[in-house]
Amino acid sequence: MAYLKSGDVVGLPTETVYGLAGNAYSKKSVNKIYKLKKRPKKNPLIIHYYNIEKVKKDVVINSTFLKLYKKFCPGPITFILKKKPSTKVVSIKKKKLKTIAVRFPNHKVCRSILKIIDFPLAMPSANLSSNVSPVNAENVADEFQKKIKIIINGGKSKVGIESTVIDLTGKPKILRPGIISSEILEKFLKIKINAVKKDSKVRSPGMFKRHYSPGIPMFLNQHKYNKDHAFITFGKIFRNNKNCFNLSKNSNLREAASNLYGTFRKIKKLKFKKIYVVKIPNKGIGIAINDRLKRASY
Ligand code: TXA
Ligand code: MG
Numbered sequence: 001m002a003y004l005k006s007g008d009v010v011g012l013p014t015e016t017v018y019g020l021a022g023n024a025y026s027k028k029s030v031n032k033i034y035k036l037k038k039r040p041k042k043n044p045l046i047i048h049y050y051n052i053e054k055v056k057k058d059v060v061i062n063s064t065f066l067k068l069y070k071k072f073c074p075g076p077i078t079f080i081l082k083k084k085p086s087t088k089v090v091s092i093k094k095k096k097l098k099t100i101a102v103r104f105p106n107h108k109v110c111r112s113i114l115k116i117i118d119f120p121l122a123m124p125s126a127n128l129s130s131n132v133s134p135v136n137a138e139n140v141a142d143e144f145q146k147k148i149k150i151i152i153n154g155g156k157s158k159v160g161i162e163s164t165v166i167d168l169t170g171k172p173k174i175l176r177p178g179i180i181s182s183e184i185l186e187k188f189l190k191i192k193i194n195a196v197k198k199d200s201k202v203r204s205p206g207m208f209k210r211h212y213s214p215g216i217p218m219f220l221n222q223h224k225y226n227k228d229h230a231f232i233t234f235g236k237i238f239r240n241n242k243n244c245f246n247l248s249k250n251s252n253l254r255e256a257a258s259n260l261y262g263t264f265r266k267i268k269k270l271k272f273k274k275i276y277v278v279k280i281p282n283k284g285i286g287i288a289i290n291d292r293l294k295r296a297s298y
Pocket of ligand 2: 124125133
């Protein structure tokens, strides 16, 4: 706690992926996060809170947010909301952003910290910019070596991919798909939600084309592989062998999402030169998985 308060950064578990956390009200912390991640300054950070009471100081609450908060929080969803002029959240962009991304992570350890501190946590995924997000404490250590002094081990991140990002400053828009899918959100809000079009102005820089990359050429929608390639599969038709890495034998998309980044890292450690990936159904959580695969293969 003292560590965070003094402006230092800490590796923390969340239910989605591990984060690199710092005091969102401290310029020193926020600068440190950008520097460690080698993150472009134009890519803003998600600010993490314990609950809605604590967020009210920093953003303007609206009715859609309230509905979604009651239903899904704490949980793997991030809301883009208008920021209050009085907020102390550090904004790093030269042209100041008028919005803040806020999230209420659902992980015991993370929540116990958020509950007792009197500032929110700026917390991007704990990886070097454009690398694969970490899903356990060891992954974080691999990314930053000795550059961060404290990483809290909270076990494997259950969700395994980053939160859904939804822009609520106007008509709701999904900026980054996640396990809370647009299908679920549409059903719940009883409205049609559009994903941001590929060619529109980049709204969420996590939408940069190349991202989440294991650093190995990756080919999607493949049916066959060669003995020198790693083959990422889905469903029971593929047996595991030294080349095949099955994301979910039961064709369960949630399970596949939770295994995705661990599989990338495993394949990288084994020094495969190419990764082939079978076609993954493009509905529900499959949309989020395909989004990450596409960026990883770019
Ligand atoms: O699951 C998660 O969201 C994880 C865990 C650690 O909470 N965090 C995470 O943070 O994925 P990061 O920094 O890796 O991704 C944040 C995404 C980026 O795509 C960023 O551009 C977008 O959120 N974002 C942040 N602030 C924004 C804003 N004001 N408007 C639009 N997009 C924003
Ligand atoms: Mg990230």
